[in-house]
Amino acid sequence: MTADRTPPRLGEKLPTATVGPFAPDQLARYAEASGDSNPLHLDAAFARGFGFPARPVHGMRLLAAFEPLLADWRPDLAAIDLRGQFLTPVLEGESAVLTARVAKIENDANGFIAVVRLMAQTEKGAPALMGEARLRPRGKF
Amino acid sequence: MTAPLDRVGPLRVSTPAESVRAFRRETGWRDADGPPPASYPVVFMRMPEIGEPIRRAAQEIGLPVHEAQHFEYARPVEIDAEYDVTMELRRESDPPRLVSIAEVCDLSGAFVARVTTTLRLIDPATVARLAPKAPS
Numbered sequence: 143m144t145a146d147r148t149p150p151r152l153g154e155k156l157p158t159a160t161v162g163p164f165a166p167d168q169l170a171r172y173a174e175a176s177g178d179s180n181p182l183h184l185d186a187a188f189a190r191g192f193g194f195p196a197r198p199v200h201g202m203r204l205l206a207a208f209e210p211l212l213a214d215w216r217p218d219l220a221a222i223d224l225r226g227q228f229l230t231p232v233l234e235g236e237s238a239v240l241t242a243r244v245a246k247i248e249n250d251a252n253g254f255i256a257v258v259r260l261m262a263q264t265e266k267g268a269p270a271l272m273g274e275a276r277l278r279p280r281g282k283f
Numbered sequence: 284m285t286a287p288l289d290r291v292g293p294l295r296v297s298t299p300a301e302s303v304r305a306f307r308r309e310t311g312w313r314d315a316d317g318p319p320p321a322s323y324p325v326v327f328m329r330m331p332e333i334g335e336p337i338r339r340a341a342q343e344i345g346l347p348v349h350e351a352q353h354f355e356y357a358r359p360v361e362i363d364a365e366y367d368v369t370m371e372l373r374r375e376s377d378p379p380r381l382v383s384i385a386e387v388c389d390l391s392g393a394f395v396a397r398v399t400t401t402l403r404l405i406d407p408a409t410v411a412r413l414a415p416k417a418p419s
Contacts, residue, residue: 161311168309175302175309177329182346192346192405201349206310206322213312221321225353275321283358 147218147279149254154244156215156258161207162237164199169234172203196235201228204238204262204271211240212258212275219256219277226273230264238262238270245274252282288381289336292369293388296327303362319360324387324398325352333370337383337402340372344379344404351401357394365390379404 166186173179178200181188189197205226212221232238239262246257255276262271304315306323328334341347360366370385380403387396 172309175305175326177326177334178349179329180347180349182348192407202322202325202352203310205352206306206320209310209320209322210312220359221354222356223354224321225351227351228349283356 147253149247150216150244150256152244152247156211156242159207159211159240160237161204161240162199162232164203164232164234164236166197166234169197169199169203172200176200176202178202194231194233196233198231198233199236199238201226201231201271204228204232204240205260205273207238207262208240208242208260208273208275211242212277215242216256216277218279220280220283221275222255222278222283223276224273225275226260226271228271230268230270232262232264232270236265238264242275253279287371288340288374289372290369291332291336291372293367294330294332294369295365296330296368296387297365298323298360298362300363302326318362321354321356321359322352324354324360324385324396325400327368327385327387327398328383328400330368333368333383333385336370336372337381340374340381341402341404345407346405347381347402348405349400350380350403351399353397353399355397355399357396360387360396366395367392379406 169183183200242258242260245259248255258275260273264270298319303319308315366387373382383400385398
């Protein structure tokens with residue numbers, strides 16, 4: 143873990159993390175904490191009615207899971223931008239594998255911005271989420 | 284991009300410590316105590332004044348499915364603080380989507396963050412080809 147304000151190395155890979163498997167009560171607790179009570183994530187019969195074999199995990203749950211990963215890697219950096227596109231659904235009972243890599247280092251008057259590409263994959267290796275975080279040293283917004 | 288379907292706000296929102304703790308706990312943080320994560324402002328979307336226009340607009344087509352999310356910050360959202368949120372809702376077609384753009388400002392009116400939520404609207408008639416196949 144680095145605790146300074148030097149830019150990360152271009153191409154550096156963050157430690158891979160696995161989240162899940164997601165139990166139904168975890169989906170319900172995330173829905174409660176986030177306020178996203180779309181029945182697709184909470185009602186198995188509703189999800190089946192839309193062709194899903196099981197309740198899909200909230201896409202936001204996966205995007206949010208990158209934040210502790212980023213904070214563990216570089217606690218001296220903070221996200222000024224975080225984005226994700228939700229692709230293949232991760233279903234209840236399944237896990238997702240999170241990977242991230244430093245794709246670019248930008249510089250401006252406030253210092254550097256590390257651009258980190260984010261990817262989550264389903265257990266079967268399908269892309270569940272592709273995203274990006276832009277990180278600055280804390281206090282340099 | 285078409286003209287906005289709806290504009291909402293400003294609405295007063297807050298970041299109570301217990302809500303932030305619950306969000307951190309359920310999104311995998313080792314320590315539930317800490318500042319609001321960058322993704323925390325999705326919680327603001329739970330307000331009926333924001334959620335109801337989205338639900339109403341989505342209902343005309345079908346099921347809203349979260350397709351993309353974007354958070355942009357001028358400075359961090361702080362814990363136990365109040366903010367004003369304004370939200371603009373736009374519709375895209377082909378494929379049908381709703382795009383909600385929420386701006387978070389502090390109580391002096393200074394811009395803090397922009398939260399863009401993209402929802403794909405799923406017509407029930409198309410679900411057979413969109414949903415994943417059941418495992419065999």
